[in-house]
Amino acid sequence: MDDLSPSDLKAILHSKRANLYYLEYCRVMQKDGRVLYLTEAEKENLYYNIPIANTTVLLLGNGTSITQAAMRMLAQAGVLVGFCGGGGTPLYMGSEVEWLTPQSEYRPTEYLQGWLGFWFDDAHRLKAAQQFQQARINFLLEVWQKDRELKLEGFDACDALIQQALDIFNTRTEAAEKSSDLLLTEAQLTKILYKYAAEATGQGGFTRQHQSVDKANSFLNHGNYLAYGLAACCLWVLGIPHGFAVMHGKTRRGALVFDVADLIKDALVLPWAFICAKEGATEQDFRQQVLQAFTDHKALEFMFDTVKAIALQASTPEASEEPDI
Incomplete structure (x- = not known):
């Protein structure tokens, strides 16, 4: 030792x-x-x-x-x-998602080079954003279909309302001509998911307010920041700076963290925030539940797979293994 x-x-x-x-x-x-x-x-x-x-x-x-x-x-x-502040939010680095990242002179470069290979082209960057959105929905369907606990709480991917919302989301995502179209479509879907989750857990009349102190809003903030942590870790390992976002805007230094975190937020953070709020859980109970869900559904591994695939999609060789840094 x-x-x-x-x-x-x-x-x-x-x-x-x-x-x-x-x-x-x-x-x-x-x-x-x-x-x-x-x-x-x-x-x-x-x-x-x-x-x-x-x-x-x-x-x-x-x-x-x-x-x-x-x-x-x-x-x-x-x-x-x-x-960060109490309960895991907000992250104290101004108003952006930034982290104290480990220093390393031997960071991988292939993923950054692949990312920049398409990032400066508007059409290719839009395509990457669409791929993110599709991966996000695929993950939600996968999780909600196989997670027995979520099904018992009323979160069913086969529900007619969810299927209709996802069909509209897919159609509008494919037809999007700019990132603002995707953001509008995302906001519309998220609003439907909030309403669905609130009704499934008996919390009708819910309104998403980031500064609100009610449990559902507080847990959503808390869970989202946990997802941001995983997203920041994924990008640091792959060597892709947080500023090269594909959807949340080129003027926000941490915007790519938001893009990557969105891959898992709807599938895992959103339902458990409402379930734990219904049960009157503490911040610690909620945090443990969400982190267990991240582990059970391999959320971080899914982030890595998605980002690597998009970064190297223009490359002829197959995607290499995750760098051991």
Whole structure:
């Protein structure tokens, strides 16, 4: 164990990692070659280990601090770190989604080169955005069809209302001539999904308000930021800067994170936000449920597969394996 260095802890590919942590009121430090967080109990201090080799993102909330030594080990293990408010939102880096990303001089370049190969062409960038939207819907159908818990809560991909909404979405997505058309179509579908989820969980009259304090809106904000963490991790591993968005606009520095996060938000975050709100769950209960859903349905792996396929679609060789960085 004494011969183990942080760089040896990266055997688990990022797409296979299972952990995303939110910590508050604690101190993150390095001790005996491990990254720990320290909480202060009434009579004693308690140390808990963070398994960094199997972790993608570390969110630090209220009352947290972190040492330089811990940051060094997290960076060597490829863990992204973000400072945020209570409950996981908002992320404190201005109004954009940005992260403290590990430094590496050996980042892969093929995915960035492939991405830029189409990104400056409006038609090709629109095609990539359409592919994102189609992948998003395919993932929703796959998850809602096979997730028994969601079906028991009333989320059925075969429901006539959902099928009609998705048919309209597919038709308008294929006919879109610019990214603003896609954003309008996305907003219309999301509004229908919100209404469907609210009625399925007995929360009629729901209105999406990002600043609202009701549980459904709060859980949606919280879950979305967890999805942003996975999306940021995916893009960092593949070496694609967050500014090269295909749908959310070229003027937002973190816009590509939103594009990638959207792949899983409707399928997983949206239903569980309403289900947990109906059950009166705590923030921690909701977070655990969503993270378990991410793991069960291999959400991060799906993000990697989708982004890699779009980045390399113009290349003649087959897509290479995920880089081990």
